[in-house]
Amino acid sequence: MEGAPDGVPLRCLGGRPGPARLTADVGELLALPLAVKERFWDVILPYLHPAPTDEQAARVEALRGEHGLAAEALVGPIRAARFLIVEGARAGLDDDAFVADLSSLSRTVDVREIVGILLPCFRRAAPPLRSEIVARTLADHGKLVSDVHWRVDRILGSERGSALDAAVAVLTFDYRDGARDDRVTMQFMPEQLIQLLRACEEMLADQRREG
Numbered sequence: 001m002e003g004a005p006d007g008v009p010l011r012c013l014g015g016r017p018g019p020a021r022l023t024a025d026v027g028e029l030l031a032l033p034l035a036v037k038e039r040f041w042d043v044i045l046p047y048l049h050p051a052p053t054d055e056q057a058a059r060v061e062a063l064r065g066e067h068g069l070a071a072e073a074l075v076g077p078i079r080a081a082r083f084l085i086v087e088g089a090r091a092g093l094d095d096d097a098f099v100a101d102l103s104s105l106s107r108t109v110d111v112r113e114i115v116g117i118l119l120p121c122f123r124r125a126a127p128p129l130r131s132e133i134v135a136r137t138l139a140d141h142g143k144l145v146s147d148v149h150w151r152v153d154r155i156l157g158s159e160r161g162s163a164l165d166a167a168v169a170v171l172t173f174d175y176r177d178g179a180r181d182d183r184v185t186m187q188f189m190p191e192q193l194i195q196l197l198r199a200c201e202e203m204l205a206d207q208r209r210e211g
Helices: 022-031 034-038 040-048 054-066 075-091 095-105 111-139 190-210
Strands: 144-155 166-177 180-188
Touching (some): 022 111, 075 111
């Protein structure tokens, strides 16, 4: 959103005013057909990410065509909803604070209907958005494991000896390093697996105590 600030202080921005046209864009939600309001999660979901996939964009386009909406009819509502949901998640707003922002922006329209449209979307979107923020924050400062794969092998022999019959666990860690995805594979003997298990149990116990 470009232009001068909207002038309404928002909790999601720490009390700063929102972008230009935010109040008007929120109000345009009410002009949408009831069926589109009821399916607004399907409309906004693709736009909570950097770019919608072709399939997601096609579904939104099909919904728009189904109800005879002009292309620009969804621009304002999508722009407002994306801004409020993403910034609300980034600021860690709870339901009451999110509703308070909607109320501040909806003084001349029916805020109850707008809350009915956007609050369920915020509740569904905020947890995964905040998890993504945490993951990106960690990745900004080093390697972040994104997935783990494992198998158990037995070593029967090598050039160093025969009839070894030793078990070894093979763990492959997918990780993100800045903007680069990579992986590393490590081998664990049973003794080191026990150490790893104890470390994981201790860390999980700490999390349970804190949570």
